[in-house]
Amino acid sequence: MGGRIARLACSWAAVFGVALGVSLLVPAAPAAAHNQLTGSTPRDGARVAEPPEHVELRFLSRVDEDKTKITITGPDDVDATGGQPSFDGKKVSVPFTPGAAGLYIVGYRVVSADGHPISGEVRFTLTTGTPADPSPEPTVAADPTTPGAVETTPAPTTAEAATPVPRSNESSGGWWWAAIAAVVLLAVLATARLLRRRAARRG
Numbered sequence: 001m002g003g004r005i006a007r008l009a010c011s012w013a014a015v016f017g018v019a020l021g022v023s024l025l026v027p028a029a030p031a032a033a034h035n036q037l038t039g040s041t042p043r044d045g046a047r048v049a050e051p052p053e054h055v056e057l058r059f060l061s062r063v064d065e066d067k068t069k070i071t072i073t074g075p076d077d078v079d080a081t082g083g084q085p086s087f088d089g090k091k092v093s094v095p096f097t098p099g100a101a102g103l104y105i106v107g108y109r110v111v112s113a114d115g116h117p118i119s120g121e122v123r124f125t126l127t128t129g130t131p132a133d134p135s136p137e138p139t140v141a142a143d144p145t146t147p148g149a150v151e152t153t154p155a156p157t158t159a160e161a162a163t164p165v166p167r168s169n170e171s172s173g174g175w176w177w178a179a180i181a182a183v184v185l186l187a188v189l190a191t192a193r194l195l196r197r198r199a200a201r202r203g
Contacts, residue, residue, distance in 0.1 A: 035112040036060045038090075042124040049127045051098035055106050057122070059090045067111035070094045074126075075102035101129035 041056040042048050055072060065087045072094060074080040082095030092108075104126055109119040 034114070034116055035063065035110055035118050037108070037118075037120055037122075040106070040122045042122075044122045044124070046124040047127055048124060051126055051128075052096055054093045055096050055122075057092045057094075057106070057108055059092070059110060061113065062089050063087065063092060063110045068092060069107075069109045071107045072096060072104060073107070074099045074104050076100075080104060098126060099129060101126050 036059065037057060038060050039058040042052060055070075057070065068085070068087070070081070070085050070092060072080040078099050080097050080099055082097035085092050085094045094106075102125065104124055106122040106124075107119070108121070109117060111117050
């Protein structure tokens with residue numbers, strides 16, 4: 001009787017063990033079909049002083065080129081993607097165009113073999129950026145009202161310098177003298193005539 005019970009207990013233990021193993025393996029099958037990121041260069045959270053020429057992403061399984069999208073954005077949401085990505089099995093390499101120093105975000109979206117999309121991002125900080133283009137400083141015109149400002153008088157043009165100065169008519173002086181002489185002569189004649197009238201009345 002005791003041996004039979006022992007055999008039944010062993011049988012149930014074996015059945016329970018098989019069932020438990022199957023229950024653990026069945027959910028793992030679809031999970032294994034899901035792709036995921038396994039590493040990157042630069043790594044997530046890295047701080048780099050020298051910008052890399054490419055950003056590399058490594059995945060658990062081969063990625064589909066037609067269903068993969070990679071973006072790189074820098075400070076102020078500036079696009080830092082330097083070209084089209086290249087694929088090598090489980091690796092994806094994207095040209096990197098560095099800009100200003102700051103945080104760069106590599107966003108990715110891949111599709112697993114079972115059609116399930118996987119997306120995520122890798123962040124790294126660039127500690128040294130490219131120098132900005134120097135912009136010319138605007139020139140400020142001098143304010144005439146500012147103390148110390150010198151006001152310049154424009155030089156006369158050629159036309160103004162060549163304009164002849166009007167000269168007085170030298171012959172007009174003779175006419176003036178003739179007119180004065182005539183007035184004096186008329187005054188003398190009038191005076192003589194008046195004296196003659198007075199002398200005639202007395203005589």
